[in-house]
Amino acid sequence: MGVTSTSTRAHEWQMALVSPILHSTISLHSAQYLKMQNSMYKPLKFSIIVLVLPALFYLTFPLSANSKNTNQHQPVDDGFLLGSGRADITGPAFGIAMWGFGYDGQVTEGIHQRLHSRAFIIAEPNSQQRLLFVSADIGSIEHNITLEVIDRLKSVYGELYTLQNVILSATHTHSGPTGYWHSRSDGGLSGAFYQEHFESIVSGIVQSVKTAHNNLQTGSLFINSGDVENAGINRSRIAYEQNPAAERAKYSFNTEKKMTLLKFTNKMGAFAMLNWFAVHPTSMTYYNRLISGDHKGYAAREFERLTGDMQFVGAFAQSTPGDVTANLNLDNTGPGVDDFDSTKIIGTRQLEVALSLFETANEKIRGSIDYRQIYVNLANYSISDEFTAAGPQITCPSAYGYSFAGGSSEDGAGHFLFEEGMTEQSFILDFLVKITTGSESYSEKTQVCQHPKPILWETGTGSPPLQSQIRSVSIIRIGQLAILALPTEVTTMAARRLKNTVMSKLGGWAKHIVIAGYSNGYAGYVTTPEEYRLQQYEGGHTLHGQWSLPAYQQIAAQLAQALQTGTPIASQVNYDDWRGKSKSMPLAISSPSSLPKGKFFGEALPLQKTKYVKEELVKVQFWSSNPTSSYPNVNSFIEVRYLQNGQWITIANDADWSTKIHWSAEEQGFIAEISWQIPDAPDSGQYKIIHSGRYTDGNGNQVDFNGASGVIQIE
Ligand SMILES: [Zn+2]
Numbered sequence: 001m002g003v004t005s006t007s008t009r010a011h012e013w014q015m016a017l018v019s020p021i022l023h024s025t026i027s028l029h030s031a032q033y034l035k036m037q038n039s040m041y042k043p044l045k046f047s048i049i050v051l052v053l054p055a056l057f058y059l060t061f062p063l064s065a066n067s068k069n070t071n072q073h074q075p076v077d078d079g080f081l082l083g084s085g086r087a088d089i090t091g092p093a094f095g096i097a098m099w100g101f102g103y104d105g106q107v108t109e110g111i112h113q114r115l116h117s118r119a120f121i122i123a124e125p126n127s128q129q130r131l132l133f134v135s136a137d138i139g140s141i142e143h144n145i146t147l148e149v150i151d152r153l154k155s156v157y158g159e160l161y162t163l164q165n166v167i168l169s170a171t172h173t174h175s176g177p178t179g180y181w182h183s184r185s186d187g188g189l190s191g192a193f194y195q196e197h198f199e200s201i202v203s204g205i206v207q208s209v210k211t212a213h214n215n216l217q218t219g220s221l222f223i224n225s226g227d228v229e230n231a232g233i234n235r236s237r238i239a240y241e242q243n244p245a246a247e248r249a250k251y252s253f254n255t256e257k258k259m260t261l262l263k264f265t266n267k268m269g270a271f272a273m274l275n276w277f278a279v280h281p282t283s284m285t286y287y288n289r290l291i292s293g294d295h296k297g298y299a300a301r302e303f304e305r306l307t308g309d310m311q312f313v314g315a316f317a318q319s320t321p322g323d324v325t326a327n328l329n330l331d332n333t334g335p336g337v338d339d340f341d342s343t344k345i346i347g348t349r350q351l352e353v354a355l356s357l358f359e360t361a362n363e364k365i366r367g368s369i370d371y372r373q374i375y376v377n378l379a380n381y382s383i384s385d386e387f388t389a390a391g392p393q394i395t396c397p398s399a400y401g402y403s404f405a406g407g408s409s410e411d412g413a414g415h416f417l418f419e420e421g422m423t424e425q426s427f428i429l430d431f432l433v434k435i436t437t438g439s440e441s442y443s444e445k446t447q448v449c450q451h452p453k454p455i456l457w458e459t460g461t462g463s464p465p466l467q468s469q470i471r472s473v474s475i476i477r478i479g480q481l482a483i484l485a486l487p488t489e490v491t492t493m494a495a496r497r498l499k500n501t502v503m504s505k506l507g508g509w510a511k512h513i514v515i516a517g518y519s520n521g522y523a524g525y526v527t528t529p530e531e532y533r534l535q536q537y538e539g540g541h542t543l544h545g546q547w548s549l550p551a552y553q554q555i556a557a558q559l560a561q562a563l564q565t566g567t568p569i570a571s572q573v574n575y576d577d578w579r580g581k582s583k584s585m586p587l588a589i590s591s592p593s594s595l596p597k598g599k600f601f602g603e604a605l606p607l608q609k610t611k612y613v614k615e616e617l618v619k620v621q622f623w624s625s626n627p628t629s630s631y632p633n634v635n636s637f638i639e640v641r642y643l644q645n646g647q648w649i650t651i652a653n654d655a656d657w658s659t660k661i662h663w664s665a666e667e668q669g670f671i672a673e674i675s676w677q678i679p680d681a682p683d684s685g686q687y688k689i690i691h692s693g694r695y696t697d698g699n700g701n702q703v704d705f706n707g708a709s710g711v712i713q714i715e
Pocket of ligand 1: 172280489
């Protein structure tokens with residue numbers, strides 16, 4: 001079959017190198033639980049968690065009493081207007097390079113979990129002041145996504161949602177397809193751009209916001225925080241230890257264990273949950289080929305499912321996991337026996353704490369909503385001594401270091417020619433990079449500025465530069481909570497410095513602070529200057545040089561000051577909007593879908609066996625089509641149905657953890673293999689698996705199909 005993977009056909013070496021760049025460019029109501037309707041999924045384990053954990057947490061983390069309203073602005077005593085919404089943003093499921101590792105040949109071959117956009121609106125009831133926060137199950141938010149979402153919201157809601165009060169934050173899953181970044185060159189640095197993928201992410205996010213907007217109701221917001229144990233480990237400890245001993249002595253751990261959680265309630269009860277916790281979603285490693293939200297996606301889906309409320313929106317948003325991996329063995333494995341097991345374990349550790357914090361949240365958010373946002377050009381941003389402690393300094397045009405290509409060895413490493421900690425420019429390596437990628441030589445000025453980072457690629461000079469140098473940074477106040485939103489991956493100590501900077505500028509009202517990383521753009525990593533000097537992976541990927549953190553501290557301080565004093569802040573630069581300027585690669589395969597003679601789309605191959613017991617894995621194969629050719633029009637490729645009182649009812653679909661679908665391109669057509677993990681307490685009886693999809697007929701029309709497996713008997 002002429003199945004071409006449009007994303008991998010280019011220069012493989014290039015892709016291998018550019019890979020992690022894909023990073024860049026290239027790129028609970030206890031009662032409710034107990035009322036779970038579906039007997040298949042009675043969460044015994046979680047009932048125990050619900051009952052035991054809160055008690056445990058009261059002991060471990062005494063909750064502070066309701067904080068006094070220290071708000072100097074207009075107080076909001078009658079609560080907020082609150083809304084939440086969720087929508088699908090699953091990318092093309094076959095043949096598209098996956099975002100994050102940039103591992104050669106890591107292209108999508110199916111779906112384990114669907115990806116979602118989860119939107120939350122918090123609004124003052126009697127003013128225009130509001131925050132829109134979106135947590136999206138993708139690797140990164142390109143700033144053009146933010147611009148497009150805001151434009152579309154403007155056309156419906158006018159000036160309610162603007163750059164000032166909208167935060168789109170990625171969970172940073174490494175198991176979603178890439179190709180939604182606007183490419184600025186034909187070279188590998190920018191990778192492929194698929195307009196259809198960009199469009200479906202944008203429209204999914206907008207849909208989740210519209211649902212949230214339409215659901216706005218008066219309600220109360222509660223905040224809680226507590227530690228998550230054994231869900232992350234520092235992967236660049238030697239870099240962390242470059243930070244001053246006196247500073248390190250202030251903290252018990254070299255990762256941030258705190259989860260901060262918001263509980264949304266209205267007169268009907270709790271209806272949404274949003275939390276932030278810092279750990280890399282790399283439990284699914286680069287060997288994985290199935291779309292997955294990783295541990296954050298798992299935890300979110302499980303939290304929602306456990307409420308028994310289909311409308312409940314629960315997000316596990318990302319924070320500052322720059323140097324924090326979920327691979328607890330520090331060798332791209334652990335703590336589980338395989339990727340799926342590890343994902344579930346790390347997800348469950350976050351889920352259990354979230355359930356407990358949610359159940360016990362009693363500190364009400366009181367006070368006003370306010371925000372400040374600014375664009376800055378980080379190619380040459382001047383920073384004062386207050387933030388550098390080394391005299392006035394300047395940031396550099398963006399550049400990747402050798403250790404970027406080396407990758408993080410604890411999360412699987414990158415190209416064999418490179419490794420973490422490289423600080424010497426090599427003539428031979430430069431030559432190899434140039435002949436294999438065709439990249440321009442770096443400028444000496446940028447190399448000096450970026451010292452001691454040996455330059456792999458310079459992306460911040462030229463007209464236009466290969467990557468936008470304009471970064472969007474925001475600060476938001478919701479009552480006693482401050483949220484700093486940054487377009488970066490911030491390391492643990494860098495995050496602490498940023499939080500301290502912001503809190504030092506804010507008044508007594510600020511009791512809580514979270515950093516929402518991966519927000520409104522993607523600008524690589526941010527280490528401390530001390531960590532940078534060691535050029536571990538994170539330092540090699542700190543795009544604007546060693547003064548990147550002090551620059552963000554200065555920007556955050558200005559925003560916090562403006563917020564505190566009620567003064568406006570204006571950007572000196574505009575964003576170099578790249579929408580409509582990138583050449584889109586064809587995503588859809590327009591040739592007719594093929595099948596062997598006598599077969600039909602959705603035809604199930606004979607079952608290997610028909611009788612199963614609990615916890616067994618059912619596998620069924622179907623004749624299928626390339627799912628990318630019908631992207632994004634199929635909402636669910638899988639349904640598991642159970643015969644109840646003479647009717648077939650759906651008990652699981654392709655968003656569920658228990659199901660997986662994997663496509664393979666065979667000689668005469670596509671085979672979809674669907675697997676379903678039977679739960680540990682299934683109802684005995686008859687089940688079947690349905691496969692749906694779309695194919696392209698000889699006239700180029702798209703035609704829906706579905707087919708059913710034979711009957712599966714569970715004893
Ligand atoms: Zn990352």
